[in-house]
Amino acid sequence: MSSNYDNPFYHDNVYGHVVRLLQDHSAGGQGLHLDIGCGFGRMAEHVRDHVGREYIGFDRDDEALASLNERGFVGIALDLADPVAAEAAITAAVAGRKVASLSIIDTLEHVYNGAEILAMLRRIALNSAAVLVVSVPNVAHRDVGFKLAFGKWDYTDTGLLDITHVRFFSESLVHSLLLSSGWHLIGENNVTLDKSDQHFPALHPVLAEGTPLHDHLARLRDGVDRCARINQFVGAYLPGPSLRGADEVPDVAPFLSVVTRTQGKRIDTLRDVLLCLSAQTSQDFEVCVIGHKLSHEAQLAVERVIDDTHADLRRRVRLIRVDHGTRTTPLNVGFRAARGNYVAILDDDDIVLGHWVEEFKRLAAANPGRVLRSANVAQTWQPVKTGVSSRSVRSIGSFEACYPVKFDFFQHLVENATPPVSLAFPRACFHDLKIEFDETLTTTEDWDFLMRTAEICGVASDGEITSIYRKWDNAESSYTAHSIEEWQTNHYAIWRKLDAKPILLEPGSATRIRHLVHDWNRRYLAAPGPQPDPHLDATQYENALREEIHNLLHSRTWRVGAPMRGLAAMAGRRWTYPMLWAMNGPQLERYLSTLRSSRSWRFGTWVRARVGAGNA
Amino acid sequence: MSIKKNRQNAGHLRVHSVLYGNEQNRVEQSIAHLNRAADLAVAAGVFKSVSLAYGDSSPRACLDDEFLGAVRKAHPAITRIDHLFFDGNLGSAKGHNTLIVDAQVQETEWEALLIMNPDVMLAPDALIELARPLDDPHVGMVEARQLPIEHPKEYHKLTGETGWATTACALIPMNVIRELDGFDQETFFLYCDDVDFSWRARLAGYRIIYQPSAVVFHDKRLGANGQWAPTSSEQYYSAEAALLMAYKFSRKDIAERLLKSFAASDLPHLRKAANEFDRRMEEGRLPKQIDVKGAVAEFVGDYYTKHRYSL
CATH class of the missing domain: 3.40.50.150 (Vaccinia Virus protein VP39)
Structure with missing residues (x-):
């Protein structure tokens, strides 16, 4: 000392x-x-x-x-x-x-x-x-x-x-x-x-x-x-007493925790959800059913449906009751209870295909730590009850590919384009970084959560369709339970939240922003902007070449050179309009070069120089 | 969900499934679901007991003795689990008929037959819900609703009545099976044996019921943009069955139109189906024509009844 x-x-x-x-x-x-x-x-x-x-x-x-x-x-x-x-x-x-x-x-x-x-x-x-x-x-x-x-x-x-x-x-x-x-x-x-x-x-x-x-x-x-x-x-x-090991986490965690919100109002579709889960090709998951503000009868019904499932699934399902908060609160409770490496939201009216968990697992192995996103389709359903059936549902529309196959952070800055059932989040985001659902939001809470996790973790997208988002006809859903004003208020709140902090962007974002700024300038300031780069902006570069060739082939200079093309045609070299849409960058470059060195173009240029031409 | 208990004269339910190269773990998963559904159905008094029989059309048996021993022990709600190796691909109709004949040897009393694909997983209350319409003696077949992709064919929203039932998972009273002499194995190999059975049942005065509250999971996948894309083999058997259905149910006009279209198609499996139909005709192996007045047969485009939407 x-x-x-x-x-x-x-x-x-x-x-x-x-x-x-x-x-x-x-x-x-x-x-x-x-x-x-x-x-x-x-x-x-x-x-x-x-x-x-x-x-x-x-x-x-x-x-x-x-x-x-x-x-x-x-x-x-x-x-x-x-x-x-x-x-x-x-x-x-x-x-x-x-x-x-x-x-x-x-x-x-x-x-x-x-x-x-x-x-x-x-x-x-x-x-x-x-x-x-x-x-x-x-x-x-x-x-x-x-x-x-x-x-x-x-x-x-x-x-x-x-x-x-x-x-x-x-x-x-x-x-x-x-x-x-x-x-x-x-x-x-x-x-x-x-x-x-x-x-x-x-x-x-x-x-x-x-x-x-x-x-x-x-x-x-x-x-x-x-x-x-x-x-x-x-x-x-x-x-007091020694609590050795009280905070230890069990060694073996499942790959996925499935969080299912229910108010006990749709027991038939909750049964569908549990069946979709028990039929998964990969059973490496647990289920947290979050009963939100359940009445006593609804609680008994939910417990009955869970208890009805076969033993292997039943031991992996937990019912957790939440008697307060908005529809967002059960998500925080569920994610907090989750023990899996990833956590997915599967509401009590969603449908998942047999490889929903398996595909998430495959994506996670290839992209550890990223938010996982599979493709999804929507389908319209309605309640039904025949004379000899219990209350049930039926599909009334074809599958609609409503959502983009690949996740696009920039599109998501405008609005949500990912249903929660197609996502799995790394548990560590919630548990270690404490990125939680914003309970002040009464709708679109999943969009806000996705943006805050996607920015930090990135998103791994896959085009395999693994889930069906049910749209409801003649039945209650979040769209009918909340007013348009409420949806709009929450939408603006998320925009404000996105603006209130720095945002991390993936590599390649600068080019994307540049395109957006160029488009803006072109539209509102009539400023053409610089030429596209053949490597960074392959599509834009090819389109620019196509436009240039198209303009040359519709110019006066080219028309003036028509006699040369006529002579060439008599010699068996007939000229036809090129299939510009089918050409790639190098082919377009070669065509442009050939065009500029052609007799037809040179002749047209020579004539126009002698008669004092304006625009080519 | 309400459970209707103690059906009058509740009897034994036999479950049939035809295997072809299925994975043991998925078969076991299917058995676990059936076991739970059987447990609840027997407890509710809907069936007295439930047994299961697999017919195996695979080149080599899918299930071995060790597997069968383990699943019998682990799933006690199913009174017996049998495995019959066909030593040849019998297809769907003949496979089920062979199992039916075998069942009559193995078991004496049985009330109903549940036919299901081996990759189908039953909801816990599926058997209870499937059995509800059986109180009506005019019901000839009850079909379950499939997840994740529901079959789009139309049914009456109040009665559940529909044009035909798919045997991906359907319950059939034993007396109806006997009355119709099983499936038409001479005509149908893999597809449409269930449409044919449904229409023959309707001709005999029975009703076909779609039960939306009886739910089963049938593992189907979707291609890009949510399209269902059948393989060329599925398309071949489907095309062959379409020709035979049109012919058998006395719609020569449709059969001829299809035959002409298939024969001129660029797709080899459609030309093959047309050739097979011609060969049958030459050999006199076409089925006897029935329903000449068109009482039950319904050809709506490519479908055998009206659909709510297309997949």
């Missing part, structure tokens, strides 16, 4: 935050406060004066302990490397008195045996149910993470990346360590710093606040959790 760690007490630094927590959780009353790894114990006076407890500091640094003693506090030598000896030393110092509280501030990151130490402190605290305040630095502060993303990891003498740290903590790691050691969080007072001691070099594009790079990363990071700006986690814990 050196004077590097002799930090003064401030109300807004870690000492101030620890004392505040002790004050907030002072139900233990008077007694001892044990400060483990206390250093110079700069909060000792505040614990004594403002919390009303007798302070005892423990550390292995003689200089720090001498400072404590000089200020009238008990300071005891303690080596945490040996928890058995440490426990004996602490017990001796306590000498049967009541322990009201403990603290271990910025110490656990310096030791290898944090779990043992916390278990030992729990034994000391358990008799009097003493509160423990823990502080550790946050290695997931955005300054550290952003720099590391670009290859920078800067150790310093103190601070977030203190050269002597042997362990690093994020929020989940510190809570997991404490829970597994039998400590339960009861309060927090974290130290937040927008710019930590790692905020250097300040003008690095990833740190400088004025850059789009920083803005984009900061938005994504802030969406994940509340820890981006936390410098030190400061939490108060009470001793």
